[in-house]
Amino acid sequence: MAGESIKDMSSKFSKLEKFEGHDFRRWKKKMHFLLTTLKVVYVQTTPMPAMPEASEEETLEQQRRRLKWENDDYICRGHILNGMCDALFDVYQNAESARDLWDSLDTKYMAEDASSKKFLVSNFNSYKISNNRPIMDQFNELQHILGQFEQHNMHMDESIVVSSIIDKLPQLWKDFKHTLKHKRRK
Incomplete structure (x- = not known):
């Protein structure tokens, strides 16, 4: 049952508007909701589980956690990239992790958001x-x-x-x- 709802959510994802470089806050909220629903949003804030030092062997549990994180990071990054228009996809496709991708989008578009705030105030005042x-x-x-x-x-x-x-x-x-x-x- 839960698998079906995630499958439905993923298929409906293509109906969400692609991010084209504007209205970042709205897109970010929608994307965060999708990633939360897919239970992969944690990779944006949780570092990848560390590999044991050379003298220690990785336990089966540590390996499972690391592989799960890597898989979830791949899914998260893929969904973020899929939520972008082709031109932005081409720019951001080489991000190494979902966290790097999210941080670079946040840095760029939240800075632009600050200038759009000034524009809004100017529009209202004039x-x-x-x-x-x-x-x-x-x-x-x-x-x-x-x-x-x-x-x-x-x-x-x-x-x-x-x-x-x-x-x-x-x-x-x-x-x-x-x-x-x-x-x-x-």
Whole structure:
């Protein structure tokens, strides 16, 4: 029964979106879930069991643990690589272990994530609501930007968000803006 669910999960894996160099956080969470389900995610944080020194012989149990770790590392690395577009696969295919692969992806794309945070803040700050488009469409765009803030674990005080959105209203809404800003909560 458990073997069937892992087999189903592996076959459905191909339906997951390939990582193409953007939305790393989302892809990373999905990949971590898959690797956890396959029970191989531990190889990213657990070093390979050490071989005994030359004077000692490897026991059967030590050999089993080492071979299991090597097999799980191979499966983990293969699934991570399979979750990438062909261009990224070609770049990362020579990683020696799943941990090395994961660390190099994390280093590269989390650094880019920091610059995307700056981009998000800039988008939010420079967003202006215009009279030329439906207000709800524009409000939904702002909500989408704020949703991306949450995705990146960027939290802004609610009163700052509300005040910022009010400030983004067009000049023709001057009286309404004034009413909203000075209205007290009951």
